[in-house]
Amino acid sequence: MSVQVNERTEPQRTADHNPLIKIVGVKKHFPISRGIIFQKKVGAVHAVDGVDLEVYPGETVGLVGETGCGKSTLARVIMKLYDATEGQLFFDGQEYTGYSRGKMQPLRREMQMMFQDPYSSLNARKTVGSIIADPFLIHKTVPKGRIKKEVQQLMELVGLNPEHYNRYPHEFSGGQRQRIGVARALALKPRLLVADEPVSALDVSIQAQILNLLEDLQTEFNLTYLFIAHDLSVVKHVSDRVAVMYLGRIVELAPGNTLYRNPKHPYTGALLSAVPIPDPDLAKQKKRIILEGDVPSPIDPPSGCRFHPRCPRAQFPKCKEDDPQLLPHHEGQVAACHFPLEDQAVMEQAGAPA
Amino acid sequence: MAEPLLEVRHLKVHFPTSDGVVKAVDDVSFTIDRGETLGVVGESGSGKSVTFLTIMGLTNLKSARVEGEVLFQGVDLLKLPVEEMRNIRGSKMTMIFQDPLTSLHPFYKVGDQIVEAIRTHQHVSKREAMDMAVDMLRRVGIPKPDERAKQYPHEYSGGMRQRAMIAMALVLNPDLLIADEPTTALDVTVQAQILDLIDRLKEEFNAAVVMITHDLGVVAEHCDNIQVMYAGKAVEYGSARDIYYDAHMPYTWGLLQSITRIDETGEKERLKPIKGLPPSLIFVPPGCAFHPRCPYVFDRCKTEVPELLPTNGHHAAACHLSLADKERIFKEEVLQRA
Numbered sequence: 001m002s003v004q005v006n007e008r009t010e011p012q013r014t015a016d017h018n019p020l021i022k023i024v025g026v027k028k029h030f031p032i033s034r035g036i037i038f039q040k041k042v043g044a045v046h047a048v049d050g051v052d053l054e055v056y057p058g059e060t061v062g063l064v065g066e067t068g069c070g071k072s073t074l075a076r077v078i079m080k081l082y083d084a085t086e087g088q089l090f091f092d093g094q095e096y097t098g099y100s101r102g103k104m105q106p107l108r109r110e111m112q113m114m115f116q117d118p119y120s121s122l123n124a125r126k127t128v129g130s131i132i133a134d135p136f137l138i139h140k141t142v143p144k145g146r147i148k149k150e151v152q153q154l155m156e157l158v159g160l161n162p163e164h165y166n167r168y169p170h171e172f173s174g175g176q177r178q179r180i181g182v183a184r185a186l187a188l189k190p191r192l193l194v195a196d197e198p199v200s201a202l203d204v205s206i207q208a209q210i211l212n213l214l215e216d217l218q219t220e221f222n223l224t225y226l227f228i229a230h231d232l233s234v235v236k237h238v239s240d241r242v243a244v245m246y247l248g249r250i251v252e253l254a255p256g257n258t259l260y261r262n263p264k265h266p267y268t269g270a271l272l273s274a275v276p277i278p279d280p281d282l283a284k285q286k287k288r289i290i291l292e293g294d295v296p297s298p299i300d301p302p303s304g305c306r307f308h309p310r311c312p313r314a315q316f317p318k319c320k321e322d323d324p325q326l327l328p329h330h331e332g333q334v335a336a337c338h339f340p341l342e343d344q345a346v347m348e349q350a351g352a353p354a
Numbered sequence: 355m356a357e358p359l360l361e362v363r364h365l366k367v368h369f370p371t372s373d374g375v376v377k378a379v380d381d382v383s384f385t386i387d388r389g390e391t392l393g394v395v396g397e398s399g400s401g402k403s404v405t406f407l408t409i410m411g412l413t414n415l416k417s418a419r420v421e422g423e424v425l426f427q428g429v430d431l432l433k434l435p436v437e438e439m440r441n442i443r444g445s446k447m448t449m450i451f452q453d454p455l456t457s458l459h460p461f462y463k464v465g466d467q468i469v470e471a472i473r474t475h476q477h478v479s480k481r482e483a484m485d486m487a488v489d490m491l492r493r494v495g496i497p498k499p500d501e502r503a504k505q506y507p508h509e510y511s512g513g514m515r516q517r518a519m520i521a522m523a524l525v526l527n528p529d530l531l532i533a534d535e536p537t538t539a540l541d542v543t544v545q546a547q548i549l550d551l552i553d554r555l556k557e558e559f560n561a562a563v564v565m566i567t568h569d570l571g572v573v574a575e576h577c578d579n580i581q582v583m584y585a586g587k588a589v590e591y592g593s594a595r596d597i598y599y600d601a602h603m604p605y606t607w608g609l610l611q612s613i614t615r616i617d618e619t620g621e622k623e624r625l626k627p628i629k630g631l632p633p634s635l636i637f638v639p640p641g642c643a644f645h646p647r648c649p650y651v652f653d654r655c656k657t658e659v660p661e662l663l664p665t666n667g668h669h670a671a672a673c674h675l676s677l678a679d680k681e682r683i684f685k686e687e688v689l690q691r692a
Binding site: 294 | 397511512514541542545547549550570572573575594595608609610612613617627628629
């Protein structure tokens with residue numbers, strides 16, 4: 001087990017390097033109403049509850065968290081598939097929070113999304129060719145006569161046989177369908193691609209093919225990715241920086257290797273210790289932080305630090321009363337915890353000099 | 355050594371269809387001892403689930419042609435009358451599935467479903483059965499089990515449902531638990547909890563466990579032995595250490611190299627996925643079924659089917675490469691990433 005000290009090269013963050021996507025204080029609450037005729041609001045699901053995030057051009061930011069932490073909702077808010085309850089959204093310095101459908105249209109060319117389930121995200125009644133051609137028809141970026149050629153080029157680009165233009169989605173395997181999803185997302189040459197669990201439904205061997213494809217396309221088209229998944233090892237593999245979400249908030253944000261070596265938030269530590277390691281000996285060295293119970297309901301999130309009811313390090317009353325802010329730790333790392341973990345709290349550095 | 359708990363000999367499961375015969379399982383042999391955890395690994399369509407559905411007597415014998423022997427505690431299950439098989443299934447040998455929402459009945463309370471499973475096999479009163487069910491729910495780590503037993507599956511979270519499934523599977527103290535992708539639909543944190551739970555209960559009940567999965571990454575910590583399957587055949591079998599530190603089959607290498615590893619700390623490295631797709635089980639390639647996807651293929655692979663031959667001790671691999679080549683390639687190319 002060799003341990004290298006060099007960090008991944010991070011994208012330059014100089015003054016002329018503005019974030020491609022910047023979101024400030026974004027909240028998304030879904031109202032819960034009672035009654036059939038006289039509906040009244042009785043509460044709200046706090047799906048996203050105050051998130052700040054910046055994504056720089058050319059980088060990949062991973063978003064990781066358990067089911068129900070709000071990561072997919074956040075992605076949909078960024079894409080403006082949902083309207084944010086509060087907060088501001090900027091794309092390339094331009095605010096688009098209040099944009100109407102029509103005004104969003106040109107911006108949609110710049111940001112595209114791909115989804116988890118390659119079975120339900122493709123219309124079963126349309127041929128693959130027309131699925132991929134849809135963006136061209138909607139945005140009219142390509143004259144009608146050239147669409148077929150463009151589509152076939154895209155199919156080739158993502159590793160599909162262009163002769164399969166007239167086939168239907170059911171004739172493709174899961175991995176191939178996910179490639180169709182990639183082709184559709186790339187049709188308009190976007191700058192940002194939001195990928196919501198793009199490989200979770202696939203076999204590992206196919207997973208690896210899709211991850212490599214996304215990586216190649218990023219280099220070729222200088223794409224920026226927001227990559228969402230619940231599997232920390234996948235997220236860490238593809239991302240420059242990883243944001244960990246818990247109950248609608250980002251609790252830690254750090255470069256992948258920093259997060260792996262020196263997680264600060266106990267929740268990150270717990271996620272990390274739950275990731276299976278394909279190495280029987282190394283797996284035994286790992287310290288386990290076992291979480292009790294499930295994620296609490298986002299209808300009535302816990303007071304103070306939202307993680308305190310499950311946190312093995314919580315100290316009372318501080319954690320119950322005082323909501324922790326994101327504070328800097330190592331370079332590029334912020335974490336919201338009153339009692340952060342020590343360095344190397346989860347992974348022993350096997351083979352590293354003591 | 356005592357006789358193995360389960361011994362499968364030359365099992366074949368073929369499904370004749372109008373397009374040709376689907377050879378879902380093609381001559382698979384293995385044994386499982388009491389207290390052992392066997393991992394069965396392969397891509398979708400490699401025959402891993404069909405093998406164990408057949409062992410459980412759950413393949414439709416009208417559409418499947420089954421050959422071979424399945425000796426469970428010395429009795430050939432394939433020759434048992436349906437009623438006797440029914441007694442074994444669900445009490446001595448149980449199975450849990452990937453999707454716990456579809457394996458629980460949505461109309462019945464969880465407690466009642468476990469009671470039904472108990473009373474199918476044991477003559478106990480409803481009240482006694484309910485006590486057993488609640489006790490079992492407690493042992494699988496469900497808080498307030500007496501209240502939870504009166505709830506419906508939709509009131510449970512995904513991890514809870516899988517716990518309830520495990521409770522149902524283990525309440526009759528089976529000798530063999532077959533877990534078919536038990537954690538694929540779950541979050542990693544819940545996955546770790548469930549796998550630990552299966553390990554712990556295995557000890558408590560002195561049962562054997564079969565863990566079916568497509569992800570070699572998941573089972574390293576939990577399996578004693580691992581069987582890798584490809585296109586209906588077992589292509590490698592060995593202890594967990596054999597597979598992770600000294601694998602002898604290019605397909606296993608491919609699976610190992612496809613895993614994104616959390617412990618990789620150096621420069622971003624590319625994954626090395628297995629190229630192409632698994633073959634159709636109707637037109638299995640001649641020779642070694644893996645040869646069209648294998649980076650180390652040579653002439654012999656295209657004509658001659660490799661046998662699953664032991665290389666050292668009980669570690670066996672079905673591959674024509676020489677042992678020296680296998681060890682060299684594994685060290686130079688596969689372990690590189692680790």
